[in-house]
Amino acid sequence: MTSATPPRSSRGPALTAGPQDNSVDDVMVLGLVSAFELATFARLAADADMAPDLRGRVMLTRSAAAAVDRRERLAARLVELGADPVDAMVPFTHVLDDFDVRTPPSTWWERLLKAYIGYGVADDLCRLLAGGLGERTRGVVLSALDDAPHSDLAEAELLQGSAGDDVLMSRLGLWGRRVVGEALGVVQGLAASHPELLRLATSALGPGDDTLQKLFGQLTAEHTRRMARLGLKA
Amino acid sequence: MTSATPPRSSRGPALTAGPQDNSVDDVMVLGLVSAFELATFARLAADADMAPDLRGRVMLTRSAAAAVDRRERLAARLVELGADPVDAMVPFTHVLDDFDVRTPPSTWWERLLKAYIGYGVADDLCRLLAGGLGERTRGVVLSALDDAPHSDLAEAELLQGSAGDDVLMSRLGLWGRRVVGEALGVVQGLAASHPELLRLATSALGPGDDTLQKLFGQLTAEHTRRMARLGLKA
Numbered sequence: 001m002t003s004a005t006p007p008r009s010s011r012g013p014a015l016t017a018g019p020q021d022n023s024v025d026d027v028m029v030l031g032l033v034s035a036f037e038l039a040t041f042a043r044l045a046a047d048a049d050m051a052p053d054l055r056g057r058v059m060l061t062r063s064a065a066a067a068v069d070r071r072e073r074l075a076a077r078l079v080e081l082g083a084d085p086v087d088a089m090v091p092f093t094h095v096l097d098d099f100d101v102r103t104p105p106s107t108w109w110e111r112l113l114k115a116y117i118g119y120g121v122a123d124d125l126c127r128l129l130a131g132g133l134g135e136r137t138r139g140v141v142l143s144a145l146d147d148a149p150h151s152d153l154a155e156a157e158l159l160q161g162s163a164g165d166d167v168l169m170s171r172l173g174l175w176g177r178r179v180v181g182e183a184l185g186v187v188q189g190l191a192a193s194h195p196e197l198l199r200l201a202t203s204a205l206g207p208g209d210d211t212l213q214k215l216f217g218q219l220t221a222e223h224t225r226r227m228a229r230l231g232l233k234a
Numbered sequence: 235m236t237s238a239t240p241p242r243s244s245r246g247p248a249l250t251a252g253p254q255d256n257s258v259d260d261v262m263v264l265g266l267v268s269a270f271e272l273a274t275f276a277r278l279a280a281d282a283d284m285a286p287d288l289r290g291r292v293m294l295t296r297s298a299a300a301a302v303d304r305r306e307r308l309a310a311r312l313v314e315l316g317a318d319p320v321d322a323m324v325p326f327t328h329v330l331d332d333f334d335v336r337t338p339p340s341t342w343w344e345r346l347l348k349a350y351i352g353y354g355v356a357d358d359l360c361r362l363l364a365g366g367l368g369e370r371t372r373g374v375v376l377s378a379l380d381d382a383p384h385s386d387l388a389e390a391e392l393l394q395g396s397a398g399d400d401v402l403m404s405r406l407g408l409w410g411r412r413v414v415g416e417a418l419g420v421v422q423g424l425a426a427s428h429p430e431l432l433r434l435a436t437s438a439l440g441p442g443d444d445t446l447q448k449l450f451g452q453l454t455a456e457h458t459r460r461m462a463r464l465g466l467k468a
Contacts, residue, residue: 041295045279054327055320058305061275065302068295086289093288 023081025200026137029129030074030081031088032190032197033141036122037071038089039096040064040148043115050108063153070144077140091194099186103179109161113172114179116154116230117223121183123148124222125190128215132200151226158230173232180223180234184216191215257315259434260371263363264308264315265322266424266431267375270356271305272323273330274298274382277349284342297387304378311374325428333420337413343395347406348413350388350464351457355417357382358456359424362449366434385460392464407466414457414468418450425449 041064048060075085099118105111123145130141162168191198191212198211205214224234275298282294309319333352339345357379364375396402425432425446432445439448458468 038292038295041298042279042283045275045282045298048279049276054324058272058320058323061272061302062306064275064279065299068299071292072296086292089292090288 023083023134025196026081026133027078027083027088028091028194028196029126029133029141029200030078030083030137031090032092032095032129033126033144034071034074034078034085035089035092035095036119036126037067037074037144038093040067040119041071047111066147070147073140073144077137081137095186095190098189099182102182105175109158109168109172110175112154112158112161113176113230116151116158116226117176117179118183119148120151120223120226121180121187121219123151124219125187125215128204128218129197129200131204132202155229162230169232172230173227176227176232176234180220184219187215187219188212257317257368259430260315260367261312261317261322262325262428262430263360263367263375263434264312264317264371265324266326266329266363267360267378268305268308268312268319269323269326269329270353270360271301271308271378272327274301274353275305281345300381304381307374307378311371315371329420329424332423333416336416339409343392343402343406344409346388346392346395347410347464350385350392350460351410351413352417353382354385354457354460355414355421355453357385358453359421359449362438362452363431363434365438366436389463396464403466406464407461410461410466410468414454418453421449421453422446 044060044064044067048057048064051057051060078085078088096118103114105114126141126145130138130145133141158172162172198215201215202208202211205211205218208214220234227234278294278298278301282291282298285291285294312319312322330352337348339348360375360379364372364379367375392406396406432449435449436442436445439445439452442448454468461468
């Protein structure tokens with residue numbers, strides 16, 4: 001048996017091995033991203049119910065359907081790997097519960113900014129983790145993440161709504177700091193409950209004992225860039 | 235100008251004319267069916283939130299996305315006809331409001347049966363109206379209606395849940411009579427606010443002054459057949 005196993009590089013199996021060798025990691029990340037897409041659907045469907053006009057409502061139902069479509073593509077890859085797409089989500093379906101309880105938005109703008117920040121952090125995390133996966137799964141995950149247009153739409157709406165309104169800008173700045181703090185708390189919780197996720201991030205962040213710190217640094221830097229695009233201080 | 239217009243048959247323009255000639259009717263029915271699909275999305279998304287397990291939740295999000303996809307196909311036909319897909323829905327987006335206020339389900343079973351009956355009546359109505367449209371639009375509408383699998387799923391779940399439970403069966407029988415009464419009230423309201431809809435139904439129901447009575451007769455007969463499939467008395 002051992003002679004048939006290719007030698008593994010010191011950077012771990014994820015970067016050199018084929019899909020068969022790291023399918024446990026692939027299934028884990030596909031399950032995590034799928035669970036995020038399920039939450040995205042629920043958020044967008046609720047947004048559609050609250051939309052102030054019919055055109056907005058129609059657009060939001062379309063975005064919600066797109067989240068289902070992305071999850072289906074992840075599910076198809078899970079089936080290829082011999083995994084059950086629903087079972088793969090189970091460890092991650094309650095990951096955002098605490099986050100949602102601790103950040104109840106009180107206005108439409110807070111709701112929008114919360115989604116912009118939350119999905120921003122989630123997408124960045126998933127992108128980093130995808131770097132540690134087999135090539136085919138990485139491609140499926142990255143293409144799903146690239147197809148999610150929520151940040152562009154939220155950005156345009158936030159920019160338009162807050163333009164020239166200093167009071168709103170300052171409130172949203174405060175709100176953004178609270179939301180990103182809670183979002184990073186979710187990442188910390190995930191790293192604690194699934195330490196193997198952190199190992200996947202080393203391919204993007206380099207080896208060492210301080211992966212979590214480096215991960216936080218990168219996620220925070222991306223967040224700061226996103227807030228700057230809205231004219232808000234992170 | 236008149237010499238270029240083909241002679242119209244005594245049965246009205248809907249059966250013989252091309253899409254250009256009856257595009258007002260086409261737009262009206264496409265708008266009505268689109269508005270129903272928008273309501274279907276909202277209902278299924280809410281169901282997904284309430285689903286007792288993850289597998290059911292995932293399935294319901296998929297059904298909700300399918301309702302968006304069907305609406306998109308209707309929207310594509312509206313665009314072909316030079317109409318705005320959102321504007322076409324406007325006259326019909328509140329058609330179900332009263333129905334929903336008057337039939338608040340108190341259990342999951344009542345919710346399921348309400349959808350089964352409500353969509354049943356709505357689909358039958360739309361099918362009858364489609365008979366009066368131009369061939370191409372009729373095809374688009376009928377194919378959208380045929381792709382809606384909600385009745386099969388609800389039927390299977392209701393049959394399984396109520397099997398052998400005489401008390402539940404009798405309660406659901408009562409509930410079904412109340413729901414279908416309100417659903418027929420919606421049809422009556424639609425016929426009053428959009429008398430041109432009724433005219434479209436004459437191609438299926440034959441000419442005469444009693445189209446509304448014939449329409450009610452046909453919708454009731456279909457409803458009775460549906461209830462019988464559940465072992466319930468209509």
